[in-house]
Amino acid sequence: MVDDWLNYPDCKMLENRFVTLLSDFGLSDVYVGVMKGVITQINPRLRVVDLTHQIPPQNITAARFSLINAYPYFPNGTVHVAVVDPGVGSHRRAIAIQLDSGFLVGPDNGLFSGVLSQTKVIAVVELTNPEYWRTSAPSQTFHGRDIFAPVGAHLASGVPLKHLGETIDPTTLAQLELPAMNITAAGITGCIQYIDHFGNLISNIPAAEVQGKTWSVVVGKETILGSLTYSDRQLGELVALVGSHGWVEIAVNGGSAQSRLQLDWGATLEVITNLG
Amino acid sequence: MVDDWLNYPDCKMLENRFVTLLSDFGLSDVYVGVMKGVITQINPRLRVVDLTHQIPPQNITAARFSLINAYPYFPNGTVHVAVVDPGVGSHRRAIAIQLDSGFLVGPDNGLFSGVLSQTKVIAVVELTNPEYWRTSAPSQTFHGRDIFAPVGAHLASGVPLKHLGETIDPTTLAQLELPAMNITAAGITGCIQYIDHFGNLISNIPAAEVQGKTWSVVVGKETILGSLTYSDRQLGELVALVGSHGWVEIAVNGGSAQSRLQLDWGATLEVITNLG
Amino acid sequence: MVDDWLNYPDCKMLENRFVTLLSDFGLSDVYVGVMKGVITQINPRLRVVDLTHQIPPQNITAARFSLINAYPYFPNGTVHVAVVDPGVGSHRRAIAIQLDSGFLVGPDNGLFSGVLSQTKVIAVVELTNPEYWRTSAPSQTFHGRDIFAPVGAHLASGVPLKHLGETIDPTTLAQLELPAMNITAAGITGCIQYIDHFGNLISNIPAAEVQGKTWSVVVGKETILGSLTYSDRQLGELVALVGSHGWVEIAVNGGSAQSRLQLDWGATLEVITNLG
Numbered sequence: 095m096v097d098d099w100l101n102y103p104d105c106k107m108l109e110n111r112f113v114t115l116l117s118d119f120g121l122s123d124v125y126v127g128v129m130k131g132v133i134t135q136i137n138p139r140l141r142v143v144d145l146t147h148q149i150p151p152q153n154i155t156a157a158r159f160s161l162i163n164a165y166p167y168f169p170n171g172t173v174h175v176a177v178v179d180p181g182v183g184s185h186r187r188a189i190a191i192q193l194d195s196g197f198l199v200g201p202d203n204g205l206f207s208g209v210l211s212q213t214k215v216i217a218v219v220e221l222t223n224p225e226y227w228r229t230s231a232p233s234q235t236f237h238g239r240d241i242f243a244p245v246g247a248h249l250a251s252g253v254p255l256k257h258l259g260e261t262i263d264p265t266t267l268a269q270l271e272l273p274a275m276n277i278t279a280a281g282i283t284g285c286i287q288y289i290d291h292f293g294n295l296i297s298n299i300p301a302a303e304v305q306g307k308t309w310s311v312v313v314g315k316e317t318i319l320g321s322l323t324y325s326d327r328q329l330g331e332l333v334a335l336v337g338s339h340g341w342v343e344i345a346v347n348g349g350s351a352q353s354r355l356q357l358d359w360g361a362t363l364e365v366i367t368n369l370g
Numbered sequence: 371m372v373d374d375w376l377n378y379p380d381c382k383m384l385e386n387r388f389v390t391l392l393s394d395f396g397l398s399d400v401y402v403g404v405m406k407g408v409i410t411q412i413n414p415r416l417r418v419v420d421l422t423h424q425i426p427p428q429n430i431t432a433a434r435f436s437l438i439n440a441y442p443y444f445p446n447g448t449v450h451v452a453v454v455d456p457g458v459g460s461h462r463r464a465i466a467i468q469l470d471s472g473f474l475v476g477p478d479n480g481l482f483s484g485v486l487s488q489t490k491v492i493a494v495v496e497l498t499n500p501e502y503w504r505t506s507a508p509s510q511t512f513h514g515r516d517i518f519a520p521v522g523a524h525l526a527s528g529v530p531l532k533h534l535g536e537t538i539d540p541t542t543l544a545q546l547e548l549p550a551m552n553i554t555a556a557g558i559t560g561c562i563q564y565i566d567h568f569g570n571l572i573s574n575i576p577a578a579e580v581q582g583k584t585w586s587v588v589v590g591k592e593t594i595l596g597s598l599t600y601s602d603r604q605l606g607e608l609v610a611l612v613g614s615h616g617w618v619e620i621a622v623n624g625g626s627a628q629s630r631l632q633l634d635w636g637a638t639l640e641v642i643t644n645l646g
Numbered sequence: 647m648v649d650d651w652l653n654y655p656d657c658k659m660l661e662n663r664f665v666t667l668l669s670d671f672g673l674s675d676v677y678v679g680v681m682k683g684v685i686t687q688i689n690p691r692l693r694v695v696d697l698t699h700q701i702p703p704q705n706i707t708a709a710r711f712s713l714i715n716a717y718p719y720f721p722n723g724t725v726h727v728a729v730v731d732p733g734v735g736s737h738r739r740a741i742a743i744q745l746d747s748g749f750l751v752g753p754d755n756g757l758f759s760g761v762l763s764q765t766k767v768i769a770v771v772e773l774t775n776p777e778y779w780r781t782s783a784p785s786q787t788f789h790g791r792d793i794f795a796p797v798g799a800h801l802a803s804g805v806p807l808k809h810l811g812e813t814i815d816p817t818t819l820a821q822l823e824l825p826a827m828n829i830t831a832a833g834i835t836g837c838i839q840y841i842d843h844f845g846n847l848i849s850n851i852p853a854a855e856v857q858g859k860t861w862s863v864v865v866g867k868e869t870i871l872g873s874l875t876y877s878d879r880q881l882g883e884l885v886a887l888v889g890s891h892g893w894v895e896i897a898v899n900g901g902s903a904q905s906r907l908q909l910d911w912g913a914t915l916e917v918i919t920n921l922g
Contacts, residue, residue, distance in 0.1 A: 110410075110414035110415060112410060112414070114403065114407075116400075116403075119843060120700075120842075120843030120844075121397065121673065121696075121698060121699070121700055121843075122698055122700035122701075122842070122843050123698060123712070123842045123843050124668075124697045124698050124712045124715050124716040125842075125843075126696075126698075127666065127668075127695060127696060127697035127698060127716050128715065128716055128719045130695045131666075131695065131716065131719030131720040131721075131724075132719050134662075134664060134693070134695070134720065134721055135719065135720065135721050138662035138664070138693070138721055139662060141410070141414070142695075143403060143406045143407065143410070143418075144397075144402075144403060145400045145403035146397060146398060146399060146400050146402075146403060147397070148396075148397055148398035149398075151843075151844055151902075152900055160399070160400045163400050163404065164400040164403050164404055164407065167404045167407030167408050167411065167515070168407040168410065168411065169407075169410055169411050169414055172407075180876075180877070180899075180900055181877055182875065182876065182877070183874060183875025183876065183877055183878075184875065184877040233889075233890040234874045234875035234887070235875055235876065235887065235889060235890045236889075236890030239719070239890065240890075290398070290399045290401075291395065291396030291397075291398050291399050291401075291427075292396075292427055322459060322510045323458065323459025323460065323510035323511055324456075324458065324459060324511065325456070325457055325458070325459055325460040326459075335510070335511065337509075337511060337512075338509040338511045338512030338515060338516075347456075348428055348456055350427075386686075386690035386691060388686060388690070390679065390683075392676075392679075397673065417686070417690070419679060419682045419683065419686070419694075420673075420678075420679060421676045421679035422673060422674055422675060422676050422678075422679060423673070424672075424673055424674035425674075436675070436676045439676050439680065440676040440679050440680055440683065443680045443683035443684050443687065443791070444683040444686065444687065445683075445686055445687050445690055448683075566674070566675045566677075567671060567672030567673075567674050567675050567677075567703075568672075568703055598735060598786045599734065599735025599736065599786035599787055600732075600734065600735060600787065601732070601733055601734070601735055601736040602735075611786070611787065613785075613787060613788075614785040614787050614788030614791065614792075623732075624704055624732055626703075
């Protein structure tokens with residue numbers, strides 16, 4: 095086990111390497127703090143950034159969506175460690191992926207399938223080399239501490255991907271099947287793929303389907319006209335728009351669309367374009 | 371768009387420059403993580419500190435109070451980026467303010483009016499120069515990512531304020547009107563301007579009104595004697611005191627005054643001094 | 647008051663010194679951000695890591711458990727500042743403790759008794775020297791800002807422990823009495839000492855009592871077979887296992903044992919080994 099950052103003498107160049115953390119661990123326990131401690135024990139010059147730790151427990155779909163939205167905004171070489179891992183201790187693989195502009199580390203359960211669908215994969219390994227784990231006898235329940243955070247720290251410190259384990263075929267990676275968007279003559283049928291803190295309902299219909307058009311969202315008995323921003327409607331009114339993440343969303347100006355419409359993850363909606 | 375930190379060669383002096391973030395974005399989505407990513411893409415040596423991201427959605431009053439309380443405790447030159455922005459995408463201005471000992475960046479909606487009332491303003495600009503935005507075509511809904519965080523990062527990296535846009539007159543900045551404190555022969559009437567995590571009810575009556583006096587707070591049917599600290603009362607008892615922020619507050623030793631008294635933001639209370 | 651980090655000219659060696667923060671302050675107010683600001687004002691090269699700020703208000707037992715679990719995972723010399731402090735402003739002592747591999751700073755209320763029971767104590771001081779406080783007139787209610795964070799920052803910057811105040815006898819430190827584990831011929835009786843974000847019920851029965859044995863947990867009408875990991879049971883089923891922290895715990899695969907069993911902190915349970 096490589097547990098001493100003095101093994102990274104050329105740290106001068108590494109003091110601005112970033113590791114991001116995403117999990118469903120919440121912030122009330124010390125699980126996240128412990129992963130950060132493990133990273134600093136390996137290389138105290140690394141910089142750790144939280145993406146979020148409030149993914150709903152075991153919700154791989156929410157984690158997948160969050161990673162798509164965060165990945166493009168970090169420096170080249172950033173290592174993203176993501177631990178939403180209902181299969182911890184089972185036979186699911188632990189993996190690290192090298193992409194064009196960064197790395198992904200976590201369980202092979204479909205978590206990364208969104209980022210992978212948008213980005214060139216350089217190489218993938220299964221994390222079979224315990225030399226880069228925190229201990230060669232990891233716990234059965236906290237691979238974030240014992241495998242993923244340490245591997246992420248070593249990777250961000252310059253360890254080549256291939257040292258971490260056996261190369262595997264990217265086409266064998268787990269995929270997360272999402273409900274498809276459906277384009278018909280009458281309109282586009284999609285679903286709510288994410289609900290954010292403000293109660294904004296984010297669909298799986300991309301901006302490209304509505305840009306340059308007049309469009310509305312139909313959901314239940316409501317028809318909501320497509321607009322540019324929240325304040326295009328009066329306070330308290332429903333508004334449909336393309337969100338900052340590039341998907342059609344439903345919001346309430348100054349309020350929560352989720353509370354208003356009582357819709358849940360996966361609910362269906364329809365977009366109608368070029369009205370009238 | 372200046373997007374490469376190599377434009378800041380003199381980073382040696384800048385590695386300890388701080389950017390703080392305050393928002394109502396919550397911590398369950400990646401919005402905050404994305405703002406941090408954008409900052410690190412611009413200058414990875416900057417240090418980011420969260421003030422809070424759990425301002426109640428669109429509550430400018432709570433954000434204003436939080437900024438007053440945090441501003442004095444950071445090093446000179448710190449840039450405070452605050453995004454509670456119900457008017458995003460509308461015609462509200464985006465601004466940056468240079469003060470004696472730091473900078474403020476965010477929407478011009480009254481958010482900063484508390485800090486401004488206590489501090490000397492050096493200069494104010496409207497953020498009209500897209501060279502310092504993340505993109506010259508910012509989203510309509512996430513100026514935190516596309517304008518405020520990048521501008522904050524450039525400012526903390528040494529870009530002069532005047533490069534960021536047109537100078538504007540500080541007297542034109544939006545003000546947030548708060549209910550006034552009222553001093554009469556019978557006592558001082560004020561209101562609850564903030565309720566914290568512990569359920570402490572923080573009034574808008576400053577310490578100076580009660581210091582060196584015997585005093586009580588009257589609220590509903592309760593008269594609560596002014597004390598020095600929580601443990602001056604038995605566990606579970608109401609206590610009035612001057613909080614660490616310098617305002618008269620009502621608390622329960624070991625409990626929540628909000629739950630006990632069922633009072634909400636803006637509720638009125640009265641302070642009586644020199645009793646008996 | 648030493649308030650200028652230029653007093654630490656040899657900062658080159660100190661840029662990787664860590665201060666961790668643990669509190670019951672929550673994340674909705676700026677209390678935690680202010681403690682970080684105070685630390686950066688003293689020495690901007692220190693690195694601050696949050697353990698958690700969501701300890702249930704005034705719950706010293708939860709804080710004690712959290713510190714035990716986090717302490718081993720940080721670099722030598724790390725300073726852990728812990729502020730769960732129902733007695734703030736009363737006569738409880740403020741203390742700093744030097745251990746084999748790090749430091750503890752906070753109130754003397756039993757918070758540290760868990761770590762202390764497992765670690766060699768080098769020395770303890772009462773924080774009586776105001777030179778290392780933020781102000782010689784600290785508030786009565788926020789010693790985290792005025793005493794503990796500044797003392798932690800100075801300690802992490804190399805100030806010797808003895809400068810911080812009077813040496814005190816470690817045997818006089820406050821202890822937190824926990825319900826004892828009871829070993830009888832019929833089994834081991836213990837209690838739930840912590841409930842985490844996932845609803846896992848963590849007992850006070852250590853791994854050593856069950857390792858290498860066949861064992862079950864009996865709680866209410868349920869008998870739950872000891873297993874290695876969550877996924878040894880079907881989704882939604884109860885499972886007993888040794889958690890990553892080294893204690894026997896009860897979980898639900900993909901769910902919450904707390905919701906399922908409706909048990910609270912302190913509830914009793916029994917472990918039976920070598921069944922049948």
